[in-house]
Amino acid sequence: MDHTALNENKQPKKWKEACFIFGITSISLLSGFSYAIGSTRKSDPEMFDKGLMKVRNLHAAGSSLALKALGWGTLYAVGGVALFSTLVWKLSGAKNLQEFRMKAGNILPKIPKNDPPQGRTEFKSLTDFLQYLIDEDARNKNVKENEVSQLEKSNM
Numbered sequence: 001m002d003h004t005a006l007n008e009n010k011q012p013k014k015w016k017e018a019c020f021i022f023g024i025t026s027i028s029l030l031s032g033f034s035y036a037i038g039s040t041r042k043s044d045p046e047m048f049d050k051g052l053m054k055v056r057n058l059h060a061a062g063s064s065l066a067l068k069a070l071g072w073g074t075l076y077a078v079g080g081v082a083l084f085s086t087l088v089w090k091l092s093g094a095k096n097l098q099e100f101r102m103k104a105g106n107i108l109p110k111i112p113k114n115d116p117p118q119g120r121t122e123f124k125s126l127t128d129f130l131q132y133l134i135d136e137d138a139r140n141k142n143v144k145e146n147e148v149s150q151l152e153k154s155n156m
Contacts, residue, residue, distance in 0.1 A: 029074065036070055 040063055041048045051063030094100035119136065123129040 029078070033070065033074065037067065040066060 047061070048063045051061030051065075051067075089100060092100055092103050094103055120132055123132065
């Protein structure tokens with residue numbers, strides 16, 4: 001099998017992956033926007049309906065202004081993230097995702113492996129988890145205090 005056959009097989013897969021990511025993003029954006037409109041409509045239906053009607057003498061109604069702001073905010077957020085991502089991609093000089101991943105992996109700090117896990121990983125409830133954090137913090141504080149007191153004793 002030659003390299004051209006490999007590249008031809010990868011192209012449809014990349015398009016499928018790109019379409020999948022675009023679809024998930026679109027669905028998320030649409031569902032978030034729909035949820036915002038629905039919650040606005042639920043909270044005050046009368047004012048929501050009033051905001052959808054055009055009135056010449058009044059300034060923009062609250063709900064129409066909110067919808068407009070939500071639309072512009074969404075556009076700015078999506079555009080900003082896309083611009084930032086593209087800028088980082090171009091500044092890295094990478095030609096494909098694998099090359100970008102390697103360059104980013106060399107620049108960013110390594111994440112240490114926790115194998116086997118050092119502490120607890122299973123908790124019965126949120127309260128159990130928070131109590132574990134409190135106990136660990138107290139234990140670490142005691143260890144540091146002991147180290148400081150030993151340093152002070154050795155300096156005397």
